[in-house]
Amino acid sequence: MASRVQVLCGRWDCYVNGGGVEQFVEFTLAVNSLAEHFNRLRLPGLVRLCQGLESAALARLEEATCSLLPAQEIAALQRQLDTLVGSVAALCSETPDRRSECHEAPTQTVDWVKRRAVWIVSSEAGGEYCEGLQKQLRFFGFEVCLLGLDNCPQPGGSPLAVLFVPAQPECGDEGLARISAYRAACPAAQLFYIGGAAAIDPVVGLMRAGVDIVIPAEVQAAMVIDRILDLVRTEERIKHKVLVVEDSRVATALIRRTLAEHGFDSRAIADPEPLLDVLKEYRPDLILMDMHMPRFNGVEATRVLRQIPDYQSIPIVYLSGETDVGMQVEALRLGGDQFLVKPFNPVLLAAVVKTKIERFREAQRSSQTDGLTGLLNHSAAKSYLKSMMNGASDQDRVVVAMIDIDHFKSINDTYGHPVGDQVIRGLAWLLKARLRATDLIGRYGGEEFIVALPDVSLEMARTIIDRIRGDFASLPHSHPGGAFYTTFSAGMSAFPVVSASAVLETADHALLDAKRLGRNRVECASERP
Numbered sequence: 082m083a084s085r086v087q088v089l090c091g092r093w094d095c096y097v098n099g100g101g102v103e104q105f106v107e108f109t110l111a112v113n114s115l116a117e118h119f120n121r122l123r124l125p126g127l128v129r130l131c132q133g134l135e136s137a138a139l140a141r142l143e144e145a146t147c148s149l150l151p152a153q154e155i156a157a158l159q160r161q162l163d164t165l166v167g168s169v170a171a172l173c174s175e176t177p178d179r180r181s182e183c184h185e186a187p188t189q190t191v192d193w194v195k196r197r198a199v200w201i202v203s204s205e206a207g208g209e210y211c212e213g214l215q216k217q218l219r220f221f222g223f224e225v226c227l228l229g230l231d232n233c234p235q236p237g238g239s240p241l242a243v244l245f246v247p248a249q250p251e252c253g254d255e256g257l258a259r260i261s262a263y264r265a266a267c268p269a270a271q272l273f274y275i276g277g278a279a280a281i282d283p284v285v286g287l288m289r290a291g292v293d294i295v296i297p298a299e300v301q302a303a304m305v306i307d308r309i310l311d312l313v314r315t316e317e318r319i320k321h322k323v324l325v326v327e328d329s330r331v332a333t334a335l336i337r338r339t340l341a342e343h344g345f346d347s348r349a350i351a352d353p354e355p356l357l358d359v360l361k362e363y364r365p366d367l368i369l370m371d372m373h374m375p376r377f378n379g380v381e382a383t384r385v386l387r388q389i390p391d392y393q394s395i396p397i398v399y400l401s402g403e404t405d406v407g408m409q410v411e412a413l414r415l416g417g418d419q420f421l422v423k424p425f426n427p428v429l430l431a432a433v434v435k436t437k438i439e440r441f442r443e444a445q446r447s448s449q450t451d452g453l454t455g456l457l458n459h460s461a462a463k464s465y466l467k468s469m470m471n472g473a474s475d476q477d478r479v480v481v482a483m484i485d486i487d488h489f490k491s492i493n494d495t496y497g498h499p500v501g502d503q504v505i506r507g508l509a510w511l512l513k514a515r516l517r518a519t520d521l522i523g524r525y526g527g528e529e530f531i532v533a534l535p536d537v538s539l540e541m542a543r544t545i546i547d548r549i550r551g552d553f554a555s556l557p558h559s560h561p562g563g564a565f566y567t568t569f570s571a572g573m574s575a576f577p578v579v580s581a582s583a584v585l586e587t588a589d590h591a592l593l594d595a596k597r598l599g600r601n602r603v604e605c606a607s608e609r610p
């Protein structure tokens with residue numbers, strides 16, 4: 082992490098010590114790349130700081146193109162950079178090992194449970210709401226610190242989130258000043274205000290003071306936990322993939338370099354002829370298409386793709402030296418989503434690719450997620466599993482676990498469907514809280530879940546799932562008359578095997594074994610005769 086920050090500072094120094102527009106663009110690229118890195122490490126507060134710095138730099142890009150920025154502009158950017166560097170330094174010194182590249186494979190230890198500090202600031206720290214919130218957060222692996230209104234935030238603290246739980250929805254000047262003090266002391270944290278009034282004015286006031294997320298008063302503690310768990314899973318499961326269709330080797334190298342700097346995976350083909358095969362195998366999230374190529378041009382290739390249901394909505398961005406506006410409009414009318422003129426501005430290219438993919442993903446998300454848990458639904462989970470396995474080499478491992486809550490029917494019968502739903506949600510949260518962002522978690526059916534863990538041995542995966550099993554067994558589920566406990570069984574299987582469906586089938590058999598052998602246990606397919 083520190084070396085990336087050094088690169089960023091080095092680029093900034095190059096610019097301020099007499100560099101030109103190229104150095105400024107390099108600096109902006111480095112900020113964006115750092116934001117992507119923090120996103121992968123699930124550090125949303127640092128992502129926010131990077132994004133603020135990137136926006137400030139982009140706003141000055143045009144000015145920087147003409148000459149060195151005026152001294153006060155440089156000083157303003159320098160302040161933002163210093164805040165970012167200071168926050169990273171505070172984080173590194175506080176948590177030397179915990180935050181090491183957590184997207185890398187946890188090969189040595191099973192202790193990859195994501196502990197994160199959450200501060201709750203409230204005049205009613207001992208109140209029922211805060212107590213409940215605290216209990217649940219602790220259960221899901223967060224370190225909670227309850228703070229009264231008189232506590233002053235200590236600079237350098239690095240909580241993942243600070244939750245303000247006011248006694249009444251109105252914040253008042255004193256409350257806003259307090260929020261600003263926390264914002265200054267914990268620049269990397271996400272600030273939540275619970276109980277915001279449903280009106281624009283007060284919410285804008287809260288956001289100006291530094292609040293990131295305002296949650297309406299009527300939202301229950303359980304939903305707040307869901308939002309915080311989402312924070313630690315900000316990363317997409319699989320890196321965004323871009324297919325570059327471009328016949329110029331120089332342009333291809335430049336494009337791929339820019340994409341790599343922004344954390345995108347990319348593949349390039351020089352000729353659209355094998356396009357359909359490559360799409361099927363690589364499954365990109367976006368295509369960057371050159372306009373003029375031998376044999377077919379980009380528009381013709383795009384028109385073919387738009388005839389095929391699977392590719393009707395994949396974003397296609399044209400890259401071309403074509404400046405004729407009429408021609409550009411025609412190209413867009415025939416199926417393209419955007420037109421970028423070569424030579425392209427790398428910052429703009431990355432921003433266009435990123436926003437197009439995010440919109441595309443957002444549109445897909447509602448059809449891919451399960452309404453009750455927010456996890457991937459059955460078909461999306463299967464399709465992610467397939468692409469996970471397609472992307473894995475022979476040496477890579479992907480372990481799949483099928484998890485099923487025991488005697489769930491009797492929970493519904495005894496306590497009612499809504500309580501049953503809450504049990505399903507509880508298990509979903511536990512899986513989200515305990516597993517890495519790179520792991521796939523899906524709701525496979527009613528009370529059945531699928532989990533796929535890349536880059537981990539079957540033994541370690543078993544230990545992890547078994548630990549979650551133990552935790553789930555001790556999770557109290559409340560009902561109007563008190564609380565009860567329940568368990569799950571899991572069957573596991575490991576890739577490399579023939580196919581995604583084969584690994585699912587063997588995991589399913591192992592799950593049946595776990596049920597047959599008494600439930601509340603984890604069985605592995607490889608242990609079967």
Ligand SMILES: Nc1nc2c(ncn2[C@@H]2O[C@H](COP(=O)(O)OP(=O)(O)OP(=O)(O)O)[C@@H](O)[C@H]2O)c(=O)[nH]1
Nearest residue numbers: 485486487488489490491493498501502527528596
């Ligand atoms: N509350 C609730 N119940 C669901 C949902 N989806 C499925 N179910 C119920 O889950 C129950 C699953 O029961 P079974 O498949 O018989 O299995 P089980 O009782 O868990 O028993 P074992 O799996 O053998 O331990 C059925 O009664 C379904 O109606 C849901 O979204 N919410």
